[in-house]
Amino acid sequence: DIQMIQSPSSLSASVGDRVTMTCRASQTIRGYLNWYQYKPGKAPKLLISVTSSLQSGVPSRFSGSGSETDFTLTISGLQPEDFATYYCQQSYRTPYTFGQGTILDIK
Amino acid sequence: QVQLQESGPGLVKPSQTLSLTCTVSGASMKSGNSYWSWIRLPAGEGLQWLGRIYTTGATSYNPSLESRVAFSIDTSQNQFSLELKSVTAADTAVYWCARDPVGDGLDIWGPGTMVTVSS
Numbered sequence: 001d002i003q004m005i006q007s008p009s010s011l012s013a014s015v016g017d018r019v020t021m022t023c024r025a026s027q028t029i030r031g032y033l034n035w036y037q038y039k040p041g042k043a044p045k046l047l048i049s050v051t052s053s054l055q056s057g058v059p060s061r062f063s064g065s066g067s068e069t070d071f072t073l074t075i076s077g078l079q080p081e082d083f084a085t086y087y088c089q090q091s092y093r094t095p096y097t098f099g100q101g102t103i104l105d106i107k
Numbered sequence: 108q109v110q111l112q113e114s115g116p117g118l119v120k121p122s123q124t125l126s127l128t129c130t131v132s133g134a135s136m137k138s139g140n141s142y143w144s145w146i147r148l149p150a151g152e153g154l155q156w157l158g159r160i161y162t163t164g165a166t167s168y169n170p171s172l173e174s175r176v177a178f179s180i181d182t183s184q185n186q187f188s189l190e191l192k193s194v195t196a197a198d199t200a201v202y203w204c205a206r207d208p209v210g211d212g213l214d215i216w217g218p219g220t221m222v223t224v225s226s
Contacts (some may be wrong), residue, residue: 001170034212036154043203043219044146044154049212087154091210095169096144096156 002026002090006099012107018076021102023088025069032092033071035064038085038101048073049091075104109133111204111217119198119224125191129204129217136182137162142207143180143187146216147200155200159207160187194224 003026013019023033031051036044046055048064051071061076075082083106088099115127129143136143145157158168160178168176172191180187191198201221205213 032210036213038154043205043216044213045216046212046214049214050210053211055212055214089154089156089212091212094159094167095171098154098156100153 001095002029002093002097004088004090004097004099006086006088006102008102009100010103010105012105013078014107015078015080017078018074019078019104020072020074021086021104023066023071023073023099025071025090028068029090029092031067032090033064033066034089034091035062035073036087036089037082038087044087047086078104080106109206109215111206111215113202113204113217113220115220115222117221117223119194119222120226121195121224122193125194125198125222125224126188127202127204127220127222128186128188131185131187131206136180136185136187140209142167142209144205144207144213145178145189145202146205146213147202149197149200157189157191196224198222199224 005024035048038044047058052064063074065072085101085103087101110132112130119125142159144159160166166178175192177190201219203219204217206215
């Protein structure tokens with residue numbers, strides 16, 4: 001299986017901050033990297049697919065970048081509704097695998 | 108728009124079979140080029156992909172569960188189902204079904220259903 005490692009595991013920030021979190025794959029996944037936002041009691045929400053493709057309706061303050069094994073999710077200008085857990089997931093090869101998550105909380 | 112909804116028992120006894128169904132509304136499962144996936148989140152752990160099924164019935168399972176899991180699909184009812192045999196407390200989790208356009212992320216999810224394994 002392809003292992004996905006996210007860092008940091010948790011991150012404290014303030015409204016208006018710019019934050020970056022990373023995801024590393026144990027082998028190349030050729031850009032098939034997706035980012036989800038998860039809030040308890042709700043379904044994970046797909047934010048970005050295939051490294052950098054913003055899903056319809058997702059604010060432009062979210063952006064993704066990277067290639068091969070190293071990927072980044074950036075949120076520019078944090079809003080109160082952005083405090084959540086973020087997961088990366090590779091869809092290059094089954095079994096799909098997720099990172100362990102980055103918890104973004106309010107400083 | 109396309110919506111998914113999980114259904115099934117919220118409580119399953121140890122060693123029994125967990126059965127869930129996902130009903131798709133808003134579009135035919137046969138339209139488009141999508142797989143249909145199951146994912147779960149055990150308390151205190153991360154997301155785990157259980158596997159996926161295509162409209163032809165072709166399946167791909169997570170090897171960690173492959174000996175206990177089976178998916179089925181009924182395109183006439185716009186539904187697909189999960190069976191997980193010989194459950195233990197470790198199978199207690201929130202379970203989701205999701206649409207899985209090939210390689211493009213899990214783009215539409217059901218609201219999820221909590222399943223507890225307990226006697």
